Amino acid sequence: MGDAAAGGQAERAEWTDPSALESEPDAYRLPESAALDLLANGELAIRGRLVDASNATMYCDISGNGVEAACVYKPVAGERPLWDFPEGTLAGREIAAYAVSRTAGWNVVPPTVYRDGPFGPGMCQLWIDADTKVDLVALARSGDHAGLRRMAIFDAVVNNADRKVGHLLPAPDGHLYGCDHGVCFAAEYKLRTVLWQWRGKQLPGEALVALRCLRDSMAAGELATDLGNWLTPEEIEATRKRIDLLLEHKVYPFPPTDWPAVPWPPV
Ligand SMILES: Nc1ncnc2c1ncn2[C@@H]1O[C@H](COP(=O)(O)OP(=O)(O)O)[C@@H](O)[C@H]1O
Numbered sequence: 001m002g003d004a005a006a007g008g009q010a011e012r013a014e015w016t017d018p019s020a021l022e023s024e025p026d027a028y029r030l031p032e033s034a035a036l037d038l039l040a041n042g043e044l045a046i047r048g049r050l051v052d053a054s055n056a057t058m059y060c061d062i063s064g065n066g067v068e069a070a071c072v073y074k075p076v077a078g079e080r081p082l083w084d085f086p087e088g089t090l091a092g093r094e095i096a097a098y099a100v101s102r103t104a105g106w107n108v109v110p111p112t113v114y115r116d117g118p119f120g121p122g123m124c125q126l127w128i129d130a131d132t133k134v135d136l137v138a139l140a141r142s143g144d145h146a147g148l149r150r151m152a153i154f155d156a157v158v159n160n161a162d163r164k165v166g167h168l169l170p171a172p173d174g175h176l177y178g179c180d181h182g183v184c185f186a187a188e189y190k191l192r193t194v195l196w197q198w199r200g201k202q203l204p205g206e207a208l209v210a211l212r213c214l215r216d217s218m219a220a221g222e223l224a225t226d227l228g229n230w231l232t233p234e235e236i237e238a239t240r241k242r243i244d245l246l247l248e249h250k251v252y253p254f255p256p257t258d259w260p261a262v263p264w265p266p267v
């Protein structure tokens with residue numbers, strides 16, 4: 001985490017004072033719709049750039065209607081070109097990933113919107129003050145963490161090509177969020193993750209329910225619109241096929257054989 005983020009942590013640490021909490025609840029506890037409204041319409045003030053980020057990833061304050069929060073802003077103009085994803089599409093993929101996570105009821109992805117900002121349009125995502133007491137490497141290796149299992153299935157659906165340990169955000173209330181979903185939804189199988197511990201194991205029943213809900217929601221409605229806005233028809237079709245495969249075989253996927261299955265560096 002960069003200096004800017006450290007500054008943000010310091011400021012938000014004041015909120016752990018109980019008297020401050022009464023008047024200013026942690027932003028990640030905002031109702032989803034209020035968080036989305038704040039992110040979409042609030043005033044964005046850049047505090048600094050996250051130094052460990054590979055793209056131009058800004059740590060910002062966002063405020064409006066008397067509510068304040070911290071967020072991440074990734075302008076499209078700051079996206080580093082990649083050989084395997086079309087240029088200028090990463091922010092949109094983050095929105096599509098949020099739409100999948102929300103529709104499935106997994107809430108892996110913090111509230112995320114596409115909006116204009118000081119460096120032009122980009123994605124804006126609620127900042128989660130992760131619990132620094134959690135050992136992320138141990139968490140990533142866990143075999144019985146419900147939130148982590150959900151994240152592994154979410155990654156399989158969105159075909160996440162970059163699930164690193166540092167992309168795990170355990171909130172202080174125990175909920176596990178994830179970040180950095182720009183390199184998702186490739187049409188070819190590109191799952192690259194540190195979460196292979198359940199490969200070939202049976203999917204839990206709740207995952208099958210969520211997957212069926214996703215498959216149905218892809219036909220029409222908000223999810224269909226969101227995916228249509230940000231992904232190509234081929235990528236949407238591939239997403240549908242990944243969901244169908246998971247529902248057919250009812251197991252966690254196996255690592256691809258023609259593609260590095262673990263991100264580098266893994267942390
Ligand atoms: N919504 C968020 N809440 C808290 N921390 C975040 C959030 N988004 C990103 N971060 C932190 O910032 C780092 C860099 O962001 P990331 O999305 O990985 O950028 P990049 O696409 O440039 O790699 C992450 O590894 C994580 O530590």
Ligand SMILES: [Mg+2]
Nearest residue numbers: 053054167180
């Ligand atoms: Mg990253």
